[in-house]
Amino acid sequence: MLDQTTICAISTSPGIGAIAIIRLSGSEAIPIADKIFKSPKKGKILVEQLANTIHFGHIIFKDEIIDEVVLSIFKAPHSFTGENSIEIACHGSVYIQQKILEILVESGARLALPGEYTQRAFLNGKMDLSQAEAVADVIASSNAAAHKLSINQMRGGFSKEIKELRGQLLHFTAMIELELDFAEEEVEFADRTELRNLTNKIEVLLRNLKDSFQLGNAIKNGIPVAIVGETNVGKSTLLNALLNEDKAIVSNIHGTTRDVIEDVINIHGTAFRFFDTAGIRETKDHIENLGIERSYSKLELATVVLLVVDTENPYPIIAKRINNIRDRISDSQTLVIVANKIDSGLNETIQQLEVMDLTDNEKMVFIAAKQKQNMDELIDLMIHSINIEAADHQDIIVTNVRHFEILKNAHEAILRVLNGLDSGITGDFLAQDIRECLHYLGEITGEISTNEVLGHIFKNFCIGK
């Protein structure tokens, strides 16, 4: 059912550049290119050229020279799509790019759909589905950690893990199904203790993968940070100081609801997503307590909570605030107590804060946001508050929400297997849950896929990829 049509698209960033690349892929890619390409070498035609070679010449249409180009030939299966492909490097005027595309369409190609090159690469077995999905992540990644994860996934790291899991499960289910064949004889090919150990192991693996999504998502989309605290403690100054970091790349992301604006900052290769918690941007007009309540309401979305306190206040007041927020912080969150205004703060307050007992997921830093004092220390704390380095030690980190949803389902299925083993249910029920788990894992790599799923995945790709 493979679509063999020859497709074409501009593959470089839209707009004017020194050069642009137009990509042609499909069974007729090379003959179509021959129709419009003329080499200065008499009689040279592309269909006779070797794979992986480069040719200088002109794009000519209706006797008009459209451009001088450099054309590259790729041949199936050694191309990105696995099909015969041509890449035309032309001058990067928008006019030329559009014109060549027009000419290609008039010569028998059709415009590619979003992600159609990558979809063909998947359908031609050049990569599995999770690798194909990673291609889009590679292109979209804007920081070192996200880039590293996506490159790893594109190169098949994630698929390898999933395939190993599937292999273990297959072995598992084979043994159980063998038992079913001999049901009357009540033999146990699958030793229940061994099965239990294996199931436990798989459950841990699936759980770790599933749990890695929090980290993966933070890396991919930025670590969610909430800045909370009373009015006039310096939240706004702190946010601005962070936004103004020399190394920071700042952008505004408009959320789904109109009142949520997030600032994404890239610091030392790590992206942070700052919630615009109430009280940061519009302190003045709010009744204090109401403002604080609203700040708290988005706390649960944050991986890092920066509680800003004003060291100009007496210690008991600050301690009360800290205890107040401690109740709202879960174990998986990091609370950073940001003791601000140390340039003008009370010595006694600072000293008492310094000796305050902190739990494992609590940190404290002393800064003067206005003077940008100790900002580096705060940034270090934020970077280390989420264990980004875990990404270096953990082979696989899930970043894709589709994979996360599937892994949740797979994990639930394997938990049912465990429960089944505990309650001694029959092999056929066990096998059914395992099959379900196998099915889910197959959905990740694309061994099991529907047009609907594929359509959903690739429609979010850009055209030309």
Next chain:
Amino acid sequence: MLDQTTICAISTSPGIGAIAIIRLSGSEAIPIADKIFKSPKKGKILVEQLANTIHFGHIIFKDEIIDEVVLSIFKAPHSFTGENSIEIACHGSVYIQQKILEILVESGARLALPGEYTQRAFLNGKMDLSQAEAVADVIASSNAAAHKLSINQMRGGFSKEIKELRGQLLHFTAMIELELDFAEEEVEFADRTELRNLTNKIEVLLRNLKDSFQLGNAIKNGIPVAIVGETNVGKSTLLNALLNEDKAIVSNIHGTTRDVIEDVINIHGTAFRFFDTAGIRETKDHIENLGIERSYSKLELATVVLLVVDTENPYPIIAKRINNIRDRISDSQTLVIVANKIDSGLNETIQQLEVMDLTDNEKMVFIAAKQKQNMDELIDLMIHSINIEAADHQDIIVTNVRHFEILKNAHEAILRVLNGLDSGITGDFLAQDIRECLHYLGEITGEISTNEVLGHIFKNFCIGK
């Protein structure tokens, strides 16, 4: 004095794309690429590969895989710059593009200056200066006619013409200088009648080239169009009707003075530049006559003047307006009388307009702008009001303001030669003016160039070209 440093730059349009191209050029291009490129084929190194070949592999830096790339090798002199060159096609994330650039710089390349690739192509004799300038025009051209002229110039059409002129002049001056050697003997190697014919011929050629700039500039930057007329005749409606043409691509260009905004519209491959003449955008608040005066003030900049008249008015009033504007139109301009509101106009007025005498550079069209009636006819008139087709029949059209300025100087020098011949001045004075003319023509092709001129030309290129 050639700079042999290896330079690198992103050559595709900035921003995210499916792929991006990073270009490396210079004596060390291939060894530098070898430092960061790893082929899956063991032991394969780039310096041993043939020219015009393509290689799949990874960009690796400090043991980290940065990307999977496709790398193309070009070898001197068969590359764009004439130097050894490498093109790296990477995934088009901004992160990867920047990272690879960083790695290349750490590996011994330096960031390219604007236009530095093209400048090297010029300095290495791959193209002359007017061809190099055309590269920027090719990239910038946004309509068919401008594209065609720039491609022609890039391919050397313009240079050929200039070189022929120079050849004729050189022959001319050689004969005169021969006379100077034999000055005492009063011989005339250069027959004065022949010389006069040749000088006349060259004068005509230079004049034609110089004069072609009006057309060339109109094609390159859009045909300048002024819309004038009294208030309430429908100027604003007409402009909007033109702007809303389905085939039109509209953009706003902010001029050098704050009050000049120009709308550039691309219709059927021809660009038109509409002046925002007073009275079009802000009719209501103006005293009528003042408004009209202001409309007229920019008339001389226009190649096409659209005089909009309202056929609801009696003919004598309209005739007076037409005569009024006729005095302000030069022979090189086209006056299009746009008789508007024919749906509601006076029959008598329309009939009398239809039989009105028009000169060669006057046209009339009857439209109803509001109903978009007869707009095609108006557009046809506008397109043909400037003889764009002349571009098809005339070999060379000057589009570059630097060339235009030089040609003006060259033309003045040749006029001095003609005058000198008339007044019988001595050969040494003749020779001096001819040498001057030769010098100017050499500046166009770059046979004579200074760093200052080159710097000025290439600083306007984009980086990566």
